[in-house]
Amino acid sequence: MCIRDSSPLVRGPSRPGETTVDLVAHDGGMRVGVLRLRFGGEVRLTEVEQYKLRTFASAVCTAIRNAQAYAELARIAAENEHAATHDPLTGLPNRRQLYDRAGRLFTDPGHDGLVALLLIDLNHFKEVNDTLGHAAGDDVLREVARRLNNAAEPGDLVARLGGDEFAVLLAGLPTPALAGHRAATMLSALEPEIDVDGMLITVEAAGGIALAAGAGSVEELMRRADIAMYQAKRAGEQTTIYAHARDTTDVDRLMFTGELRRAVSEHEFTVDFQPIVDLGSGEVIAAEALARWKHPDQGDLTPVQFLDAVERSGQLPAFADAVLEQSLLAMKTWREAGFDLPVAVNVSPRSLLDPSFPAAVLARLEHHDVSPTLLILELAETLTISQIDVVEQTLAELRNAGVRLAVDDFGTGVSSLSVLSRIPVHELKIDREFVAAVETVSYTHTTVDLARNLHLTVVAEGVESEPQRRALWELGCVAGQGRLFARPLSAARFVGTLQRGSGGRPGMLASALHDVGAVVRMPARRAAGAGRSSLPHLPA
Ligand code: C2E
Ligand code: CA
Ligand code: CA
Numbered sequence: 061m062c063i064r065d066s067s068p069l070v071r072g073p074s075r076p077g078e079t080t081v082d083l084v085a086h087d088g089g090m091r092v093g094v095l096r097l098r099f100g101g102e103v104r105l106t107e108v109e110q111y112k113l114r115t116f117a118s119a120v121c122t123a124i125r126n127a128q129a130y131a132e133l134a135r136i137a138a139e140n141e142h143a144a145t146h147d148p149l150t151g152l153p154n155r156r157q158l159y160d161r162a163g164r165l166f167t168d169p170g171h172d173g174l175v176a177l178l179l180i181d182l183n184h185f186k187e188v189n190d191t192l193g194h195a196a197g198d199d200v201l202r203e204v205a206r207r208l209n210n211a212a213e214p215g216d217l218v219a220r221l222g223g224d225e226f227a228v229l230l231a232g233l234p235t236p237a238l239a240g241h242r243a244a245t246m247l248s249a250l251e252p253e254i255d256v257d258g259m260l261i262t263v264e265a266a267g268g269i270a271l272a273a274g275a276g277s278v279e280e281l282m283r284r285a286d287i288a289m290y291q292a293k294r295a296g297e298q299t300t301i302y303a304h305a306r307d308t309t310d311v312d313r314l315m316f317t318g319e320l321r322r323a324v325s326e327h328e329f330t331v332d333f334q335p336i337v338d339l340g341s342g343e344v345i346a347a348e349a350l351a352r353w354k355h356p357d358q359g360d361l362t363p364v365q366f367l368d369a370v371e372r373s374g375q376l377p378a379f380a381d382a383v384l385e386q387s388l389l390a391m392k393t394w395r396e397a398g399f400d401l402p403v404a405v406n407v408s409p410r411s412l413l414d415p416s417f418p419a420a421v422l423a424r425l426e427h428h429d430v431s432p433t434l435l436i437l438e439l440a441e442t443l444t445i446s447q448i449d450v451v452e453q454t455l456a457e458l459r460n461a462g463v464r465l466a467v468d469d470f471g472t473g474v475s476s477l478s479v480l481s482r483i484p485v486h487e488l489k490i491d492r493e494f495v496a497a498v499e500t501v502s503y504t505h506t507t508v509d510l511a512r513n514l515h516l517t518v519v520a521e522g523v524e525s526e527p528q529r530r531a532l533w534e535l536g537c538v539a540g541q542g543r544l545f546a547r548p549l550s551a552a553r554f555v556g557t558l559q560r561g562s563g564g565r566p567g568m569l570a571s572a573l574h575d576v577g578a579v580v581r582m583p584a585r586r587a588a589g590a591g592r593s594s595l596p597h598l599p600a
Pocket of ligand 2: 348438
C-alpha cells in the first residue's frame with residue numbers, strides 16, 4: 061500500500077477559510093481510501109510534513125487492513141467451530157455438541173434441577189425418502205428440527221444425531237415426572253401434517269427418555285435413552301421412560317455394586333475352562349480360566365456383563381482371588397486324573413496397579429503346592445504407557461517367581477508394540493477378530509512373524525473351523541482355542557472331555573493335521589518338544 065506521491069495538496073470543497081488535504085491510499089493499483097485533513101486556514105505543507113502525513117496515512121491503512129484480516133480470521137474460525145458442532149442440514153447442534161453439553165452437566169454439580177435425555181426417532185422415514193425423494197426428505201427433517209426447537213424450553217439443547225434421529229437434552233427439571241411431560245410436549249409438536257410442495261405428510265415418531273441421575277456417564281445416558289426409545293417403538297407408544305427392570309440388553313452396573321459383596325461371600329462367582337490345543341497334534345496343552353457369575357435372579361452372567369462393575373467396586377481383589385483359587389483347585393483335580401496342565405488366568409489391568417497383588421498370587425500358589433510355572437497370567441493389551449511404569453514392577457515380581465505372562469487380545473490395543481518392548485512376556489494371544497480373518501488378511505501373518513522373531517509363543521483365540529486351524533498352523537502359530545475344539549466347560553466336564561479324548565486318544569481334542577509317518581512340512585521355527593505336561597517350550 062502506498063500514498064500517491066504526486067501532489068498531495070488538494071483544495072477540496074470546504075468552509076470559507078478552510079483547507080482540505082486528501083491523502084489517497086493505494087494498494088496494488090487499487091484505491092483503498094482517502095485520509096482527509098482539514099485545516100482552519102490556508103496551509104502550505106513542507107516536504108517533511110508531507111512525508112510524515114503520508115507515512116501516517118499509510119499506517120492507518122495498514123491498521124485497517126489488519127483489522128479486516130483479523131475479522132475475517134475470526135469469522136472463519138467461528139464458521140469452522142459452527143461446522144464442527146452443528147448439523148449442516150438443519151443447523152441444529154450435532155452429536156458432538158450434545159455430548160459436550162451433557163458431559164459438562166455431569167461434571168458440574170452446581171446446576172439446578174435434574175437432567176434428562178430424550179431420543180427421538182422418526183418412524184417410517186425411509187419411506188418418505190424412497191417415495192418422494194431425498195429433497196423432500198430433507199425438507200421434512202428441517203421442519204422437524206424447526207418444530208422441536210420451537211417446542212424446547214430455554215436451556216434445553218435440541219440436536220440432530222444423524223439420519224432421522226434427534227435428541228433433546230432437558231435441563232433444570234424440578235421433578236423426574238416432568239421429563240415425561242416435557243417429552244410428550246416435544247413429540248406432539250410433530251403431530252400436525254408437514255407440507256412438502258403441496259403434499260401433506262404425517263410424521264410419526266417414538267421417543268425414549270432417560271434421567272441422568274444414576275446413569276454415571278453420557279454414553280450410559282444415551283444407551284438408556286436408546287433402549288427406552290426402542291421399547292416405545294415396539295410397544296407402539298409415543299414415549300417410554302427408561303426403567304432398570306426392562307433393560308435386558310445389559311445388566312446394570314450400578315444395580316450390581318451392592319450385590320458384589322454377597323456374590324463373593326456366597327461363592328456365586330465360578331470359573332469355566334476352555335482347552336488350549338496344540339494346533340498340529342490336537343493335544344490339549346493348557347486351559348484358560350473364564351469367570352462366570354451364577355446370579356440368583358439373572359442366571360449365568362458372562363464377564364462382559366459384570367467385569368466393569370467388579371473393577372470399579374472394592375471387590376476386585378476378592379474376585380481375582382476367587383478365580384485364582386478355583387483355577388488352582390481345578391488344576392489339582394486334573395493332576396490327580398493324570399493331566400498336569402498349566403492354566404491361564406485373565407488379569408484386570410487394575411489388579412496390576414495393586415502392589416499386594418503379586419504376593420497374594422504367590423501365596424495362593426504355595427498354599428496349593430502348584431508350581432508358578434504352571435500359571436499363565438493374561439494381560440489386557442490396553443494398558444497405557446503411564447500405567448506401564450507401575451505395572452512393570454508388579455510383573456517383574458511375578459515373572460521372577462516363574463509365573464508366565466501373556467499379552468491377551470493382541471492386535472486390538474493401540475500400544476501393542478510399546479507394551480511388548482517394555483514388559484517381557486512369554487506369549488501372545490491373537491485376538492479372535494484377526495483369527496476370523498486369517499485366511500484372507502495378511503495382518504495375522506505379520507503378527508505371527510513378529511512374535512516368532514521375539515521368540516514368543518503365539519496362541520490363537522476363537523478358532524472356529526478346520527481351515528482356520530490349518531492356516532494358523534501353517535503360519536507358525538503353535539496353539540489355539542475356540543469352538544472348533546471346545547467351548548468353556550466346568551472343571552468337572554473339562555476333565556471328562558479330556559478323558560474321553562478324540563478318536564479314542566485321551567488328552568486329544570482333534571485329529572493331528574498330519575498322519576504319523578507322513579512327510580510333513582513343519583512350520584519354520586515351530587517350538588519343539590510340545591509335551592502333554594506343559595506348553596510348547598517357551599524361552600525363559
Ligand atoms: P478373552 O480372554 O478374549 O476370552 C475369550 C472369550 O472368547 C471368552 O468369552 C470365550 O468364551 C470366547 N470364545 C471362546 N471360544 C470362542 C470361539 O470359538 N468363538 C468366539 N466368538 N468366542 C469364543 P467370555 O468367557 O465371555 O470372556 C470375555 C472376556 O472377559 C475374556 O476375553 C476376558 O478378557 C474377560 N475375562 C474372563 N474371565 C475373566 C477373569 O477371571 N478376570 C478378568 N479380569 N477378566 C476375565
Ligand atoms: Ca484371555
Ligand atoms: Ca482374548
